[in-house]
Amino acid sequence: MLTRGTLLYIGQRLVLIAFTVVAVSSIVFLGIHRLPGDALFNEHLHGTQYELLLHHYGLDKPLWEQYTSFLQGMFLHGNLGESLVNRGVPITPLVLRELTVSVEVGLFALIFTIGLGMLLGVVAALRQNSWVDYVLSTTSVIGYSMPSFVIATFLILLFAVWLDNLTQGTFYFQIGWTGTYGSIGEIWLPAFALGFPYASIVARLTRASMLEVIRQDYIRTARAKGLRETVITIRHALRNALIPVITILGPLVIGIITGGVIIENIFGIPGLGKEFANSILNRDYNIVIGVFTMYAALVGLANLGVDLLYVVIDPRIRY
């Protein structure tokens, strides 16, 4: 599978991702640094103190000098600068840690989306026009038109408020994370809220393509051979039904990265999305640049991962 062509392709893509990251961070850097210098500090500062801070952050230099030193720092040392609000906090380790947190939540949501979506889709296709099918098509409309934060709100209301009151506190879902990384008990609800809208899309797609596949001749042949239903469904039908489904993996991953911004803010998850919203609200411009750079890299790498997954699932695709 890892032929020379594939490796070359991966190399090209990585170079392209690096270029995108530089372009994106440059646009954001230049856009933000066009704002007046005062905007870069929260407090009203005067005199020497203000001058010192400007000098500390290099904001007294001309724009192109700031820009080249930013690029140099990013490339040579992987240094994205220092927080403007929490002075002295270097951004790179902070952002990298938050990136792993976001990836953790996103991966859980993705597994959940694909797993539940496919399961429901297959069941609905095999039991077409049964109550399972109807319940599924109704929930998928809800999942599709309800915003993720509304779904999250209802889930919080259900699990953290009503169920808590009902069971007198025996069952209690703690909103917010105690550590840097979430445990399974903490992560399932955010992952569910994040994945639910996409799970309903996956379910609909799986159902449609399963319905098409199970009417094909080779399925009848498999049945005539006397294979068990589960083998037919999983080995013969599902594999081919998957191909239309994987085409939405790319938009799905982007959607989960974007939706993560909302979900992380609702559930108090210390990830990249929460930091992004906070830094915009706090006007911590250096962190805004850092987080956005990370997002550019994350999106690029996620897309690359999806494209490589195509090769694994569908051997006809070659790069």
Add this chain to the structure above:
Amino acid sequence: MAATAAAVVTRPIAPEQASLWSDAWRRLRRNRMALISAVYLTLLVVVAIVAIFKTPYSYRAVGVALPYSGPSAANWLGADILGRDVLSRLLVGAQISLIVGVGTQVLVLAVGVPIGLIAGYYKGVADSVVSFIINVFYGIPDLLVAMILLLLLGPSLNNIIIAIVATRWMDMTRLVRGQTLALREREFIEAARASGAKPLKILFGHILPNALGPIIVQATFGVPAAILFEAFLSFLGIGVQPPTPSWGSMASDGLAAIRIAPHMVLAPSIALSLTLMAFNFLGDGLRDALDPRSRR
């Protein structure tokens, strides 16, 4: 029985020549979900317009009820953290949502239709450039870009609309481009070209009217997408700024008080979900009505 017989007799023998639009209207009327949605949305628009002149309380009047107090006869949907009337704020929030939803689509039409027409009609370099830009925009997460844009432009209602248009114009452009690519090869366009019609006349007089159905459907789906986008931005605190209420920011305020005052988060959430669902059902109905051949 007699009535049916009379109906049969009075019906003209040759079917009346129905135009595309009256035909579509007839089909739309038969779609119950779309009809209910249309009624709901009409009511929403009426309520939002009435709310310009009269709301039960001022949306910014503090302390008209006890903070966090639940629904009562005086405050139908209860009060929020500052004792403001939730219903009044919900109504003003409906205005914001509708302005953003419709305003965005007007701008998207203004941007997407001409670009799509030109790219589809002239093909070649123009099309390659437009397609490339569209693909680039599809590859970047829209919410993040809109957030950065709002940071640079400053949060105001106009800038919110601009930010949403900047990240969502591609859907319409791609649709119009595709329609134009298909229509430009048709005989009546060739006839128009042969009879010496200017490109502008062909684009806006011949191609655009024939692509209007899908454009209307796309715009109908675009409205809820924009409303949702605004709710997201306001939910994160970078959209509509207080004291102006938005469904997103109201839900965000309510979420903080979900244990003691669930009505604060439920009211805007339900209003938002209903509105989004209504637009989506209406869009589905319009698609089925305007293009009966397409099946989901």
